[in-house]
Amino acid sequence: MDLKIVASEDKPPKTSTLKRNNERPRQILNAAIELFCELGFEAARLEDIADRAGVSKATIYLYFESKEDLFFALIRENVVPMVDETISQMESFEGPASDFLRFKAHTLGHTLAYTNQGAILKLVVAESRRFPEIADYFRTEVPERGIENLAKLIQRGIDDGEFRPCDAKTAAALFMFPLLMNGIWMNSLGPDTVIDPGLLIEMHCENFIRGLTL
Amino acid sequence: MDLKIVASEDKPPKTSTLKRNNERPRQILNAAIELFCELGFEAARLEDIADRAGVSKATIYLYFESKEDLFFALIRENVVPMVDETISQMESFEGPASDFLRFKAHTLGHTLAYTNQGAILKLVVAESRRFPEIADYFRTEVPERGIENLAKLIQRGIDDGEFRPCDAKTAAALFMFPLLMNGIWMNSLGPDTVIDPGLLIEMHCENFIRGLTL
DNA sequence: AGGATATGACTGACCAGTCAGTATAGTCAG
DNA sequence: CTGACTATACTGACTGGTCAGTCATATCCT
Structure with a gap:
């Protein structure tokens, strides 16, 4: 160059x-x-x-210290703080669980699809087998904490009679997966003419809540 | 030479x-x-x-010819034939659309989660930006054909009054994404104690159909 | 002066791709 | 049947280039 x-x-x-x-x-x-x-x-x-x-x-x-340390720092400095923020949002939220799900689907969905947060996820996923310690750190700090807290919120929805009974952790993962895949997609194969990310997020949001509601 | x-x-x-x-x-x-x-x-x-x-x-x-050719052959010889098979299954299927979705969610879901098909997806997604021609080939042969055909099936479900009206292509993508993400997950961060892949597939299947049904 | 910040130039390991040469099996003339 | 010839399958050893990481040296700021 x-x-x-x-x-x-x-x-x-x-x-x-x-x-x-x-x-x-x-x-x-x-x-x-x-x-x-x-x-x-x-x-x-x-x-x-x-x-x-x-x-x-x-x-x-x-x-x-090394190239690998740079990778580690990326997660520590960029990804984990974002999870912290989401979790504190979730803990202070008081309305119906479905409202929070809608809010989160749109904000997180768009962040993953249209910023390099989706690419970071793709990166971590791609390299996790080769850097087990980094993968462990990421897993415990990001998905485990995230899912656990989201599950609490969904469980509250179930207890309040807003949602039908189901395994809250699995439901939380199921809520996240299309958003995550959408983010990875947009940062790898996409954007393409087949999938409209905004429409997908919207439809997921409504379909998920509809499926979960009593 | x-x-x-x-x-x-x-x-x-x-x-x-x-x-x-x-x-x-x-x-x-x-x-x-x-x-x-x-x-x-x-x-x-x-x-x-x-x-x-x-x-x-x-x-x-x-x-x-080269290392890259090996990567290309992987998709041509392993992934595309599998898509061909799924599409011919889909075209010859005659029952309710939801039955096919259930069948496909379970077979494809487990294949992606428990064989290296999920890892192949992870690989393609990870490398697609660096190998645009391979990504183009993959995109046109796999997701585009797959989504298009699945959308036809869902559209039939809508026309038959089985499902409520919606964008069939987006619905098709939405059906696939949790299965794909689950496959990637199990071949990168997972398996872990938080997500039960079998349960997730089952719940996705029922929740998706429930959300889509009139 | 002297610590903190920065760099150009270097090194040693690594690896895709090449090539000259070996090994084995099939063909066929005598 | 035999030995010379040929085609096919394969490999050990090499090359040229790349790149993470190092270090001696230089410059800046108290």
């Missing part, structure tokens, strides 16, 4: 505060996310990540 | 040659499937594939 002329015409835009050290990890991580999502873990080259972050490859090693 | 045209076919009518040559491509392909599914395309080494197939690496190149 761009070969660097050795010296000459060095940085004219002299950044006064070179104490950007605080931002460096974030810059590098963002570049890593983009490239991991585009190419997969193996095929993403550290040198390209460095280029995109505007640093040299060696600088990455000032802030991260 | 390469004048290894393999064709030149004028079969002697009676050659009782014990050539195992016929089996070689299948042996190699099976080994490739296993390793691609375990490790992903990049991380799977051709030498390991060769070892598992009981041949040398150079032998692979007698039957396949």
Whole structure:
């Protein structure tokens, strides 16, 4: 792509505060996310990540132990906080369970389909067999906590007579799976002419609630 | 440089040659499937594939042009025939649409969850951005044909008054997505203690039909 | 001065793909 | 039947390129 002329015409835009050290990890991580999502873990080259972050490859090693550590940080810094937020939303929610499901289907559904959150999911799923410790961390922090909390909400719906009795955990997973698959789809094979993600989310939402309602 | 045209076919009518040559491509392909599914395309080494197939690496190149060709052959030889079969089942089916959905949910659901078909899906999804031609081939041969035909069946259900009116293609995708995600899940993060794949398939099946029924 | 931040240049391992050569079996002239 | 020839199947050893990770050196900021 761009070969660097050795010296000459060095940085004219002299950044006064070179104490950007605080931002460096974030810059590098963002570049890593983009490239991991585009190419997969193996095929993403550290040198390209460095280029995109505007640093040299060696600088990455000032802030991260290894390529794998970068992958781990991605989950720790980006995915887990999002789950935390969802869970606290869920805990403070008081209306009918179906209202929350509608809200969540639309927000999460669109986030997964139209941002690289879907690509991150695809990435984790693709690499999980090769990085068991990362997969373990992800599994316990994301799906297990997420499903558990969503199951609580659905169980409340069942107890309140809003939903018919069923296994709440399975129902929670069943609520999530089309949204997750939609996100993976849109970040791999899609977008295509066959599936309209917005329509699918909408239909899933109504069909799921309809099927679950007494 | 390469004048290894393999064709030149004028079969002697009676050659009782014990050539195992016929089996070689299948042996190699099976080994490739296993390793691609375990490790992903990049991380799977051709030498390991060769070892598992009981041949040398150079032998692979007698039957396949490149590593990527091996990936392509995997889809052509394994995935597409399965879709063909499903479609012909669907076309010859005559009972209520919901019966076929139940049948398909269970057979396909279990195949994806408990065989490496789910891992193959995971693989295709993971690598599709890096191999656009393979992704195009897969998309047109598998999801597009599959969804189109399933949509026909669902449309018939709508026309017959079995289901309530809705967009049949979206409904078809919505029927498939939990089964696909379940297959990917079981071949990446799962199996785990949170999700029971069999229960999920069963519940999806009933909930989906219930939601769609008038 | 001296610690913190950064990098260009390098290395060592790895791996897809190649090639010259071996092995085995079929063909056929004598 | 035999030995020379040929076609097919296969492989060990190599190459050229790639890339994660290292390190000696340089620059900046108290």
